[in-house]
Amino acid sequence: MAQHFQSEKPIFIQIREKVEDQIVRGSLKEGEQAPSTTQLVNFYKVNHVTVAKGMNQLVEAGILYKKRGIGMFVAKGAQQKLLQKRKENFASVYLINMILEAEKLKLSEEELFDLIKKTKEEIHNDA
Numbered sequence: 001m002a003q004h005f006q007s008e009k010p011i012f013i014q015i016r017e018k019v020e021d022q023i024v025r026g027s028l029k030e031g032e033q034a035p036s037t038t039q040l041v042n043f044y045k046v047n048h049v050t051v052a053k054g055m056n057q058l059v060e061a062g063i064l065y066k067k068r069g070i071g072m073f074v075a076k077g078a079q080q081k082l083l084q085k086r087k088e089n090f091a092s093v094y095l096i097n098m099i100l101e102a103e104k105l106k107l108s109e110e111e112l113f114d115l116i117k118k119t120k121e122e123i124h125n126d127a
Contacts, residue, residue: 011046016054023063023074024082034064034072 005014019035022028035043040051055072058064063082064072102112 011044012050012054012057014054015040015044015046015051016057019055019058020063020082023079024086026079028074030074030076030078032074033070034058034074036071 005011019028028034034055037048037051037055040046040055041048044051055064059066059072061081062075063078065075066072099112107115
């Protein structure tokens with residue numbers, strides 16, 4: 001069964017991000033073998049070149065490394081590197097638009113914090 005992808009983002013980026021998510025969550029650990037390009041092609045039902053492009057970006061970023069004839073593996077420090085990158089991007093990707101919208105709605109900081117806490121509780125209660 002083909003996986004659903006977001007239309008506003010290239011598929012190779014979404015595949016790269018899915019592998020990154022596995023590393024950040026710890027389901028793919030340092031030194032462990034990453035899914036092969038063939039496995040990802042079969043799972044996502046997409047072109048080999050698309051998958052390879054996303055995986056090669058991870059290699060170029062030092063998140064994965066290749067062992068010739070064996071496959072790709074999670075590099076030492078990959079999880080920390082990804083966490084740091086995501087923390088640095090968090091404000092620009094998520095917070096700026098949220099704060100601007102909260103200001104349009106004339107939400108106080110306290111109301112915004114309360115809304116965040118309430119939403120977080122709902123997420124954890126649904127899980």
